[in-house]
Amino acid sequence: MDKQLIETLKKNYDRYLKQMTDFLSIPSISSDSTHKADVRRAAEWLANDLKNGGLEHVQILETAGHPVVYADFLKAENKPTVLCYGHYDVQPIDPIDKWDTDPFNPIIKDNIIYGRGTSDDKGQVFMLAKMAETILLAKGDLPVNIKFCFEGEEEIGSAHLDEFVDDHLDLLKADVLLVSDTTMLSMDQPAVSYALRGLCGLEIELQGPKGDLHSGVYGGAVQNTLHAMVELLGTLHDNKGHVTVDGFYDQVAPLTDEERTTCEKLSDDEALKNELGVDTLYGEEGYPTVARIWSRPTLELNGLFGGFQGEGLKTVIPSTATAKITCRLVPNQDPALIGALLTKHLNEHLPSGVKLDVRLLDHAEPFSMPVNHPALQAAHNALEEAFKTKAILSRQGGSVPIVNTFHDKLGLAPILMGFGLDSENFHAPNEHFHLKNFDRGLHALIAFLYDLPKQMN
Amino acid sequence: MDKQLIETLKKNYDRYLKQMTDFLSIPSISSDSTHKADVRRAAEWLANDLKNGGLEHVQILETAGHPVVYADFLKAENKPTVLCYGHYDVQPIDPIDKWDTDPFNPIIKDNIIYGRGTSDDKGQVFMLAKMAETILLAKGDLPVNIKFCFEGEEEIGSAHLDEFVDDHLDLLKADVLLVSDTTMLSMDQPAVSYALRGLCGLEIELQGPKGDLHSGVYGGAVQNTLHAMVELLGTLHDNKGHVTVDGFYDQVAPLTDEERTTCEKLSDDEALKNELGVDTLYGEEGYPTVARIWSRPTLELNGLFGGFQGEGLKTVIPSTATAKITCRLVPNQDPALIGALLTKHLNEHLPSGVKLDVRLLDHAEPFSMPVNHPALQAAHNALEEAFKTKAILSRQGGSVPIVNTFHDKLGLAPILMGFGLDSENFHAPNEHFHLKNFDRGLHALIAFLYDLPKQMN
Numbered sequence: 001m002d003k004q005l006i007e008t009l010k011k012n013y014d015r016y017l018k019q020m021t022d023f024l025s026i027p028s029i030s031s032d033s034t035h036k037a038d039v040r041r042a043a044e045w046l047a048n049d050l051k052n053g054g055l056e057h058v059q060i061l062e063t064a065g066h067p068v069v070y071a072d073f074l075k076a077e078n079k080p081t082v083l084c085y086g087h088y089d090v091q092p093i094d095p096i097d098k099w100d101t102d103p104f105n106p107i108i109k110d111n112i113i114y115g116r117g118t119s120d121d122k123g124q125v126f127m128l129a130k131m132a133e134t135i136l137l138a139k140g141d142l143p144v145n146i147k148f149c150f151e152g153e154e155e156i157g158s159a160h161l162d163e164f165v166d167d168h169l170d171l172l173k174a175d176v177l178l179v180s181d182t183t184m185l186s187m188d189q190p191a192v193s194y195a196l197r198g199l200c201g202l203e204i205e206l207q208g209p210k211g212d213l214h215s216g217v218y219g220g221a222v223q224n225t226l227h228a229m230v231e232l233l234g235t236l237h238d239n240k241g242h243v244t245v246d247g248f249y250d251q252v253a254p255l256t257d258e259e260r261t262t263c264e265k266l267s268d269d270e271a272l273k274n275e276l277g278v279d280t281l282y283g284e285e286g287y288p289t290v291a292r293i294w295s296r297p298t299l300e301l302n303g304l305f306g307g308f309q310g311e312g313l314k315t316v317i318p319s320t321a322t323a324k325i326t327c328r329l330v331p332n333q334d335p336a337l338i339g340a341l342l343t344k345h346l347n348e349h350l351p352s353g354v355k356l357d358v359r360l361l362d363h364a365e366p367f368s369m370p371v372n373h374p375a376l377q378a379a380h381n382a383l384e385e386a387f388k389t390k391a392i393l394s395r396q397g398g399s400v401p402i403v404n405t406f407h408d409k410l411g412l413a414p415i416l417m418g419f420g421l422d423s424e425n426f427h428a429p430n431e432h433f434h435l436k437n438f439d440r441g442l443h444a445l446i447a448f449l450y451d452l453p454k455q456m457n
Numbered sequence: 458m459d460k461q462l463i464e465t466l467k468k469n470y471d472r473y474l475k476q477m478t479d480f481l482s483i484p485s486i487s488s489d490s491t492h493k494a495d496v497r498r499a500a501e502w503l504a505n506d507l508k509n510g511g512l513e514h515v516q517i518l519e520t521a522g523h524p525v526v527y528a529d530f531l532k533a534e535n536k537p538t539v540l541c542y543g544h545y546d547v548q549p550i551d552p553i554d555k556w557d558t559d560p561f562n563p564i565i566k567d568n569i570i571y572g573r574g575t576s577d578d579k580g581q582v583f584m585l586a587k588m589a590e591t592i593l594l595a596k597g598d599l600p601v602n603i604k605f606c607f608e609g610e611e612e613i614g615s616a617h618l619d620e621f622v623d624d625h626l627d628l629l630k631a632d633v634l635l636v637s638d639t640t641m642l643s644m645d646q647p648a649v650s651y652a653l654r655g656l657c658g659l660e661i662e663l664q665g666p667k668g669d670l671h672s673g674v675y676g677g678a679v680q681n682t683l684h685a686m687v688e689l690l691g692t693l694h695d696n697k698g699h700v701t702v703d704g705f706y707d708q709v710a711p712l713t714d715e716e717r718t719t720c721e722k723l724s725d726d727e728a729l730k731n732e733l734g735v736d737t738l739y740g741e742e743g744y745p746t747v748a749r750i751w752s753r754p755t756l757e758l759n760g761l762f763g764g765f766q767g768e769g770l771k772t773v774i775p776s777t778a779t780a781k782i783t784c785r786l787v788p789n790q791d792p793a794l795i796g797a798l799l800t801k802h803l804n805e806h807l808p809s810g811v812k813l814d815v816r817l818l819d820h821a822e823p824f825s826m827p828v829n830h831p832a833l834q835a836a837h838n839a840l841e842e843a844f845k846t847k848a849i850l851s852r853q854g855g856s857v858p859i860v861n862t863f864h865d866k867l868g869l870a871p872i873l874m875g876f877g878l879d880s881e882n883f884h885a886p887n888e889h890f891h892l893k894n895f896d897r898g899l900h901a902l903i904a905f906l907y908d909l910p911k912q913m914n
Contacts, residue, residue, distance in 0.1 A: 197673060201770040210734030215757045216654060216855020217879065219785050220749035221729065223739035226758035227694060234691040237684060272678060277667030282680035282810040292677035300672045301683035302773050303764035308781055313658040313818050315783050315855075316759050324765055326772050328676050353739040361770050398673020398772075422674065 001385070001447055008138040009442065012130075017108070017435075019049065020126050023088075024106045024115045028122075030066055030089035030156050039066045039152050042088045046125070046150060047071070053133030055148070061168070063160035066152030070171065073132060074145045079453045081145040083174035083412060085402060086125035086181055087154030090117035091427045098429035111435045118433035120426030124180035124419060125150055127438060131445040143450050147174055151402075154181070158402055165409045175413075176375045176452065177406045180445070182396065182418030184437070185266070190383040190444070191394040193416040194376055195294070198329035198366030199399050200338045204346060206232070206321045206354040212307075213317040222317065223353025226306045229321040232356075235349040236299055240285040243299045243327075245345045248338065253331045253368075255287070255295050263291035266392070294395035298328045299342075326362075328397065335363035364399040369413050374455035379415045381451045386444035417444065458842070458904055465595040466899065469587075474565070474892075476506065477583045480545075481563040481572045485579075487523055487546035487613050496523045496609050499545045503582070503607060504528070510590030512605065518625070520617035523609030527628065530589060531602045536910045538602035540631035540869060542859060543582035543638055544611030547574035548884045555886035568892045575890035577883035581637035581876060582607055584895060588902040600907050604631055608859075611638070615859055622866045632870075633832045633909065634863045637902070639853065639875030641894070642723070647840040647901070648851040650873040651833055652751070655786035655823035656856050657795045661803060663689070663778045663811040669764075670774040679774065680810025683763045686778040689813075692806040693756055697742040700756045700784075702802045705795065710788045710825075712744070712752050720748035723849070751852035755785045756799075783819075785854065792820035821856040826870050831912035836872045838908045843901035874901065 028042035029035040043060050046069045051058045055071035066089060074081070093103045093116055101107045106115035117123065128148065135142050149172060153159050165172060185191045208225035209218075238244050255263070267289040269281055283292040292298075306321030308314035327338055343358045350356050369376065371393055383391035396416070406412045419441035425431045485499035486492040500517050503526045508515045512528035523546060531538070550560045550573055558564045563572035574580065585605065592599055606629060610616050622629060642648045665682035666675075695701050712720070724746040726738055740749040749755075763778030765771035784795055800815045807813050826833070828850055840848035853873070863869045876898035882888045 199772070201772075203770070208735065213733065214855065215755070215759060215783060216785060216853070218733070218750065219757050219854060220740045220753055220755040221738055221746045222733055222735060223737075224757050226761050227690075229761070230687050230690040230758070233684075233687045239688075276670065276675070276679055278665065278679060278810055280680075280810050281678055282808075283677045289678045293675065296677055298672070298677040300676050300681050300772075300774060301687070301764065302672060302771060303766050303775070304683050304686070304778070305762040305766050307758065307760035309760050309762050309779075313660070313781055313783060314759060315656070315658075315757075317757060318759070321761070322766075324770055326672060326770060328673060353735055353737050396673070397676060398671065 001443060004138045005134065005446060008134050012134065012137065016130055020113070020123065021106045023049070023126055024117050024122055025104050027104045028089050028117070028152065029092050030153050031092055039089055043067050043069050043152055046088050046129070050129055050148065053129055054136035055132060061164070063164050065160045068152070068164055069150040070148060072145070072147040073136070073142050075141055076143060076145045079144045080175040080456045081147065081173070082176050082178050082449065082452065083147045083149060083172055083406070084128045084178045085149050085406070086128055086179070087121050087151045088125055089152045089155050090122060091120070091155050095429060100430055103431070108435070112432050113435060114430060114432045116431055118431055119420035119424040120431065121154065121181045123433045123438065127419070127442050127445060128178070128180055130442060131449065134442070135446060135449065144452055146449070147172065154402070158405070161402060162405055165405055169410065172410060174410065175456070177403070177412040177414040178448070179400070179403070179414055179416050180418050180441070182400070182416045183420040183422050184418065185392060185394065187421060187434070188387065188389060190387045190389070190391040192376060192379040192383060192391050193394050193396045194371050194373070195331060195368035195395040196366065196399050196403060197297070197397055198333065198335055199326055199362055199364040200329060200335040200342070201326040201362040202339060202342065203359045203361060204323050204325065205357045207319065207357070208354045209317065209319055212319050215315040215317050218317060223351065225318050225321045225354055228351040228354040229304070229306065229323060231351045232346065232349055233301065233323060235345070241283050242285070243297070245299070245341050247341050248297065251332045251334065252297060255291055259295060260288070260291060262392070263294065264288045266290045293397040295330055297330050297333060300326055300328070302326055329366045331366045331368040333366055335365060339363065364401055365404055367403055367407060373413055375413055375415050375452060378448055378451040378455040379417050382444045382447035383417070385447045386440045417448065458900055461595045462591065462903060465591050469591065469594065473587055477570070477580065478563045480506070480583055481574050481579055482561050484561045485546050485574070485609065486549050487610050488549055496546055500524050500526050500609055503545050503586070507586055507605065510586055511593035512589060518621070520610070520621050522617045525609070525621055526607040527605060529604040530593070530599050532598055533600060533602045536601045537632040537913045538604065538630070539633050539635050539906065539909065540604045540606060540629055540863070541585045541635045542606050542863065543585055543636070544578050544608045545582055546609045546612050547579060548577070548612050552886065557887055560888070565892070569889050570892060571887060571889045573888055575888055576877035576881040577888065578611065578638045580890045580895065584876070584899050584902060585635070585637055587899060588906065591899070592903060592906065601909055604629065611859070615862070618859060619862055622862055626867065629867055631867065632913070634860070634869040634871040635905070636857070636860070636871055636873050637875050639857070639873045640877040640879050641875065642849060642851065644878065644891070645844065645846060647844045647846070647848040649833060649836040649840060649848055650851050650853045651828050651830070652788060652825035652852040653823065653856050653860060654754070654854055655790065655792055656783055656819055656821040657786060657792040657799070658783040658819040659796060659799065660816045660818060661780050661782065662814045664776065664814070665811045666774065666776055669776050672772040672774050675774060680808065682775050682778045682811055685808040685811040686761070686763065686780060688808045689803065689806055690758065690780060692802070698740050699742070700754070702756070702798050704798045705754065705756070708789045708791065709754060712748055716752060717745070717748060719849070720751065721745045723747045750854040752787055754787050754790060757783055757785070759783055786823045788823045788825045790823055792822060796820065821858050822861055824860055824864065830870055832870055832872050832909060835905055835908040835912040836874050839901045839904035840874070842904045843897045874905065
């Protein structure tokens with residue numbers, strides 16, 4: 001980053017922090033209809049800030065829900081176009097009594113800013129806006145073409161984003177998707193992800209006797225629906241943590257030697273045990289911990305219930321039992337095929353005396369891009385410059401549904417360059433964001449825009 | 458039953474029905490503190506009715522909860538003393554919208570009386586009162602000595618009965634306990650029970666990571682508490698329905714040939730499948746259905762829960778999982794020993810990555826008396842006289858905790874001569890009672906009092 005940019009950042013830093021505080025003060029809770037006007041107010045604040053920062057074609061675009069804020073600056077002829085995504089809505093603040101400060105009156109203490117949305121994602125949306133503003137202030141133009149698409153519904157499942165993208169394919173056309181809504185590996189270890197796990201979720205219900213039965217009057221005579229559920233779910237894994245659904249691993253891209261080495265290096269089992277409060281970790285035998293999260297599929301029970309849940313005992317044989325299951329999928333697994341294999345397995349292993357209902361719910365394709373993709377290289381270089389350490393080419397254990405949206409509809413390769421930390425309490429009380437990563441992140445984002453055209457040449 | 462008794466019954470029948478309706482109209486819901494005065498009102502009604510019926514020493518005896526109604530008639534020198542037990546409290550009426558009639562405005566239709574408490578147990582308590590009143594009206598004295606002990610807390614676990622019995626050992630001293638709070642095998646098949654299953658109940662909780670985890674961020678790295686629960690619970694039965702807890706069956710009294718034959722005769726699997734709405738029955742291999750309910754112990758899951766239970770999916774790895782378990786026990790199993798064996802098994806089979814907490818809850822000894830007990834013979838004769846068919850010497854799959862109380866504290870052999878039917882919706886909306894069994898039951902109760910001194914001579 002040249003002297004002129006560094007000076008501009010320095011000169012405007014206090015103003016930026018003041019503006020960020022203003023933005024964070026707006027309670028843009030998308031899930032709460034009583035905050036509908038606040039969500040719009042945040043959109044308006046953001047649109048206004050982009051306009052003041054020199055962006056063009058600033059618009060608040062309506063959806064059936066909360067609006068999208070769009071802006072662009074498209075004057076870099078023959079240079080790549082970067083579409084920047086983030087969300088200006090935030091999570092609810094319950095339980096409010098667990099907050100040490102007012103969630104919508106941001107406080108800076110020890111170079112950490114506390115408040116709802118600081119790390120997820122208003123703080124990072126604000127960084128994307130200031131990335132452009134800083135360069136425009138210093139240089140009058142940008143090294144790439146840039147578009148902003150900031151949505152107000154990410155915390156409610158991006159309810160209208162698919163529709164919005166479908167309706168604005170031309171407006172959103174770009175070469176690269178830049179997303180600042182993820183986390184770094186640790187305080188001083190930046191990362192850029194090239195793969196995300198997908199998802200296949202389902203709910204299964206077993207129906208035994210037509211009503212709950214008294215276990216004294218009928219116990220021993222009839223299948224207990226919970227016993228059947230335990231037996232059925234017990235067939236899904238072997239005792240080494242492998243999923244035993246026939247064909248489940250058939251399409252899994254094997255770990256390369258390099259990936260395995262990286263995962264081994266990054267697996268700090270002692271630290272993770274300590275973080276989670278467990279004596280031992282557990283998972284698929286034969287893979288280091290990080291590989292089990294990044295590169296191997298899982299089948300997890302997320303919820304299980306049937307029968308009596310109150311205090312003490314109720315001697316009932318339950319009529320029904322329900323389980324919620326999600327598989328995390330990796331390249332090249334197909335969510336629809338996995339759903340079908342799992343349904344087949346469940347039917348084939350159904351214990352006697354119960355009926356099975358399988359309801360397929362959410363699904364998301366796993367995602368990956370070539371590790372030598374030029375945009376990844378630019379991100380890597382930019383992070384190294386800003387953080388003075390090599391970034392790790394990482395994967396993510398979760399899925400980021402909007403990545404699938406933009407990839408599937410616009411063919412965009414996503415650069416997930418986020419500056420939050422897992423420990424920063426997003427979705428929880430006392431959410432916060434380290435300003436040290438605001439500074440270094442802003443540096444990295446600017447450096448990325450400068451390096452990208454070189455790599456994509 | 459002689460002519461004089463038959464005439465007395467006939468003459469007083471309409472009055473009896475009118476009185477029963479009055480008694481049933483009092484909403485004596487013991488679990489609901491807003492009905493505390495109603496419970497007392499039911500006790501007063503009953504005490505008054507016993508007094509009017511010629512009983513002596515009628516008292517409302519206080520407990521720390523709802524009172525006990527006591528009465529006696531002790532003028533049959535050198536004859537056995539029968540202690541009659543029943544309860545005048547009733548279950549709540551929720552869900553009220555499922556009732557076709559007002560639960561506390563009893564209606565008679567097609568010789569069936571509808572209302573809360575008709576079969577469980579105010580209707581049957583009323584029969585015990587009228588049994589004595591009818592004989593006293595006809596004869597001026599009774600063929601045995603009789604005591605009544607009607608409690609108001611059976612539906613809340615007889616919370617203060619143990620204490621009450623301890624405090625009134627002399628008052629309650631008797632030779633035989635007569636209980637009318639059970640069911641017949643079917644409309645025209647009376648039964649008298651000589652054995653009850655006992656109970657050993659516990660709750661287990663598994664604790665994995667210290668909080669719920671995101672299945673994308675951590676899935677694959679750490680034990681899923683629900684998987685551990687499924688694995689652990691899966692070790693409790695084999696695939697033939699046997700309990701696999703070491704030593705579980707060691708003390709079980711084997712089925713005699715006669716019992717097996719009776720059970721085979723009484724097992725109507727098609728009817729039971731139809732009643733329960735299942736395609737197939739299930740249970741311990743090698744035993745007919747009725748034997749599995751009456752004479753074999755079980756280990757049942759009554760409740761199981763952990764993780765997300767709402768609509769759709771939440772990709773969480775749950776921190777805790779809980780299971781509620783009860784074992785139905787048969788002679789000569791010891792609930793304390795079974796609890797210890799089960800705790801040992803659970804600890805020995807605990808999957809890695811979770812901690813186990815076992816909380817022992819309710820327990821009840823299994824009960825049995827010799828099938829040739831003279832009081833059983835008297836009951837058998839009385840039922841045959843009233844129902845014109847041989848009564849079946851049966852067992853009960855459930856436990857009747859008050860039987861243990863009276864047996865352990867007063868050494869009483871229980872005669873469980875009940876006239877309800879399993880299909881009469883006790884504890885449910887539209888509870889009802891067949892007046893045909895009111896008539897035949899009252900006949901049987903009177904006949905029992907006459908035959909008992911002959912058998913016990």
